[in-house]
Amino acid sequence: MRKYELIRETFCRRGYIWIVHVVWLVLYGGFWWLFLPESEKEVGDFGRFLFIWGGFFLALALSAGIFGDDISSGRICVLITKPLSHGELYLCRLLGLSLQAAAHFILAGCIIVILRFVMRKGSIEHLGIWLFASWLLFITVAALSTSLSVVVGRIYNSLLILVVVVTVYFILGLLLSSMHQKADTGILTAFIRYAWPPFELLSKFAGGEYGKYSLTVGRFSVSKSIACVVHSVFLTVVYSIIGIILLRKRQFSRQRD
Amino acid sequence: MQIKNNIKIWVTVAAIGLILEGWAFYVVSASPEHWRPSMIVNDEPEARALYDTMIETLQKVENLSYKSKCSAPDGRVCTYLIQLKKPSAFRIDVTNDPSLKTNTLVGNGDWLWIYWQGVRPYLIVDDAEGYQKTRSEVYIKKASPAGKNSIAREIDRLGIIWNGLILDPSIFHGYEDPFEPYINGVRSRGPYNYRGEACDIIEVSYMNAQRTRYFWISKEDHLPRQIKQIDRLAENHVRVEEWSDIKSKIIIPQHKVTWSPPEGWRQWHVPGPDDLLLKCGQKAPEFDLPSADGGRIKLSDYRGKTVWLCMWECGRPGCRKVLPDLQKFYEENKDKDLIVLGFNCTDNKKIARRFVRENALTFPNVLDPSEDAEKVMLRGYNNKTKTLPLHTLIDAQGNVMDAWCGYVEGHE
Numbered sequence: 155m156r157k158y159e160l161i162r163e164t165f166c167r168r169g170y171i172w173i174v175h176v177v178w179l180v181l182y183g184g185f186w187w188l189f190l191p192e193s194e195k196e197v198g199d200f201g202r203f204l205f206i207w208g209g210f211f212l213a214l215a216l217s218a219g220i221f222g223d224d225i226s227s228g229r230i231c232v233l234i235t236k237p238l239s240h241g242e243l244y245l246c247r248l249l250g251l252s253l254q255a256a257a258h259f260i261l262a263g264c265i266i267v268i269l270r271f272v273m274r275k276g277s278i279e280h281l282g283i284w285l286f287a288s289w290l291l292f293i294t295v296a297a298l299s300t301s302l303s304v305v306v307g308r309i310y311n312s313l314l315i316l317v318v319v320v321t322v323y324f325i326l327g328l329l330l331s332s333m334h335q336k337a338d339t340g341i342l343t344a345f346i347r348y349a350w351p352p353f354e355l356l357s358k359f360a361g362g363e364y365g366k367y368s369l370t371v372g373r374f375s376v377s378k379s380i381a382c383v384v385h386s387v388f389l390t391v392v393y394s395i396i397g398i399i400l401l402r403k404r405q406f407s408r409q410r411d
Numbered sequence: 412m413q414i415k416n417n418i419k420i421w422v423t424v425a426a427i428g429l430i431l432e433g434w435a436f437y438v439v440s441a442s443p444e445h446w447r448p449s450m451i452v453n454d455e456p457e458a459r460a461l462y463d464t465m466i467e468t469l470q471k472v473e474n475l476s477y478k479s480k481c482s483a484p485d486g487r488v489c490t491y492l493i494q495l496k497k498p499s500a501f502r503i504d505v506t507n508d509p510s511l512k513t514n515t516l517v518g519n520g521d522w523l524w525i526y527w528q529g530v531r532p533y534l535i536v537d538d539a540e541g542y543q544k545t546r547s548e549v550y551i552k553k554a555s556p557a558g559k560n561s562i563a564r565e566i567d568r569l570g571i572i573w574n575g576l577i578l579d580p581s582i583f584h585g586y587e588d589p590f591e592p593y594i595n596g597v598r599s600r601g602p603y604n605y606r607g608e609a610c611d612i613i614e615v616s617y618m619n620a621q622r623t624r625y626f627w628i629s630k631e632d633h634l635p636r637q638i639k640q641i642d643r644l645a646e647n648h649v650r651v652e653e654w655s656d657i658k659s660k661i662i663i664p665q666h667k668v669t670w671s672p673p674e675g676w677r678q679w680h681v682p683g684p685d686d687l688l689l690k691c692g693q694k695a696p697e698f699d700l701p702s703a704d705g706g707r708i709k710l711s712d713y714r715g716k717t718v719w720l721c722m723w724e725c726g727r728p729g730c731r732k733v734l735p736d737l738q739k740f741y742e743e744n745k746d747k748d749l750i751v752l753g754f755n756c757t758d759n760k761k762i763a764r765r766f767v768r769e770n771a772l773t774f775p776n777v778l779d780p781s782e783d784a785e786k787v788m789l790r791g792y793n794n795k796t797k798t799l800p801l802h803t804l805i806d807a808q809g810n811v812m813d814a815w816c817g818y819v820e821g822h823e
Contacts, residue, residue, distance in 0.1 A: 277604075348436065348439075348440075355439060362601075364603065366639075366651055367483070367484040367639075367649045367651065368443075368649075369443035369444060369641055369647055369649065370443040371600050371612060371614065371625045371639065372600035372601055372612065372614070373601060377438055378438055378439060380435075381434065381435035381436075381438035381439045382435070382439060384431050384432065384434070384435040385432065385435040385436065385439060388428060388431070388432040388435065391428065
């Protein structure tokens with residue numbers, strides 16, 4: 155029963171969560187209505203918008219202070235009492251977020267399908283893959299953010315991830331645009347591709363690779379698609395394990411911050 | 412007991428997870444930057460039919476006019492305005508953006524004229540003195556029988572542009588792309604909406620994926636909208652050609668595709684690649700470079716023997732034809748004081764080694780895609796136009812006896 159309550163709590167942990175869901179859904183609809191051309195076009199542009207807004211920003215918005223709030227208020231001491239272990243507590247929170255995201259993306263998909271048939275513009279081809287990729291990115295980012303919230307107070311876990319991601323990609327962009335430094339960015343690029351939340355791999359899994367000067371063209375093969383999903387899930391598990399270890403190691407106080 | 416069972420379960424789950432992640436890591440890290448045999452494409456009948464239809468459409472249409480923008484990741488862009496008229500006339504105006512100056516090629520099926528707006532650019536084949544005399548009011552006139560000469564190659568050879576055309580406009584007049592016999596296969600890469608036009612993307616692999624082309628072919632008129640070419644040399648080279656303003660149902664007026672030199676203009680006899688090479692009696696430049704088998708090759712080690720030095724590249728049809736002939740020649744003359752020496756300074760080592768293996772080339776080969784090796788070819792042996800194969804005959808004293816470029820069909 156307690157586990158179920160913890161999972162359900164992520165849906166209404168803070169008052170603004172419902173507002174976030176509604177605003178995000180309105181954004182998807184607005185983008186579809188305003189920015190897609192009249193003629194039928196591959197869902198590519200919308201897919202990437204959904205991927206970043208739903209997979210990344212939504213994860214940050216929903217996981218802000220997910221443990222930080224409870225630690226700051228001292229409520230964490232109540233939560234970590236038996237029979238619930240630290241691992242179960244963490245997993246319930248993460249499962250709650252994942253289920254929230256699943257419901258969110260299903261609803262988003264339904265809204266887009268309705269808009270497609272009402273407005274007669276845009277294409278819903280590959281929309282399902284984009285929704286799935288967005289959900290995978292969501293749970294990976296949510297796991298990272300949830301783990302970070304164990305050590306970072308209040309909502310600073312989300313802010314920290316946002317600032318770090320923007321900074322890293324900005325620096326990488328500057329380094330890659332300078333041709334003679336390409337060799338030096340190999341390690342950084344590899345780290346971002348494999349240890350960082352899988353933006354690149356999942357967007358290629360969903361959208362394929364059609365960049366003008368890219369060294370390949372087309373969608374991922376079945377084996378590469380499965381490998382992407384496996385890697386994304388593995389990263390989620392690694393981030394979660396880190397979060398559970400941090401949760402076990404921390405000493406909590408009943409005092410409010 | 413239960414704890415032991417739990418531990419066993421978790422260890423098993425962790426092991427499976429790590430194995431799966433290891434497999435996933437292996438699969439996703441197969442980078443398109445590095446050549447692999449799996450890049451060689453097998454034929455798919457439907458994709459091949461699309462490719463054949465594209466070529467047929469290009470050859471059947473009576474008049475064709477289009478704009479082609481050729482670019483590369485370095486940001487340099489060349490714009491071509493191409494007008495083609497059956498049976499054999501054409502006009503190509505080419506500009507290196509953002510310059511406003513235009514180079515023009517006009518042909519009538521017998522002759523090709525090349526001329527420039529204002530002062531012409533300094534070309535690869537120029538020397539300082541010659542350039543001053545031929546800076547302006549000059550034109551080139553060459554024999555160019557329709558369907559037998561490559562327009563794109565004329566443009567490339569002169570070195571007047573940054574990025575050359577990928578799809579040779581000469582196909583319109585029946586010219587066969589020299590890479591056609593080297594197609595491994597054509598496969599589909601799916602549909603794509605290119606700037607509002609429904610297209611099919613096909614991938615064509617040449618020479619065991621040493622070169623790959625992607626064509627975005629319009630479903631409406633079966634003509635390309637975008638072509639991407641990837642050359643897998645020591646580094647990967649990517650070029651993109653974008654077509655626009657395509658008109659195939661117009662009639663191109665005859666005056667657009669004819670030209671005669673204005674009064675006072677002079678014909679310039681542009682030096683060919685052979686004219687720039689080392690002359691008989693000159694000392695052959697020494698080199699000491701890595702070989703294909705991991706050792707080193709020093710030219711002076713062959714002093715006392717006649718050396719046939721052949722500079723080659725996997726991706727050149729002429730090289731692929733001449734090397735088996737050279738191998739036969741090498742085997743027949745092994746016991747005599749005559750040695751064949753190969754020299755490759757541009758290719759990806761994996762691709763070059765595979766080529767050497769597949770063609771059973773046993774004569775010694777320099778294989779070194781370094782700047783030093785490239786300097787030997789470009790400056791040492793004066794191959795400014797990078798025309799390959801380049802042959803240099805060197806006598807027993809290390810002097811050049813003869814030097815020539817290219818491969819003529821049936822030339823053994």
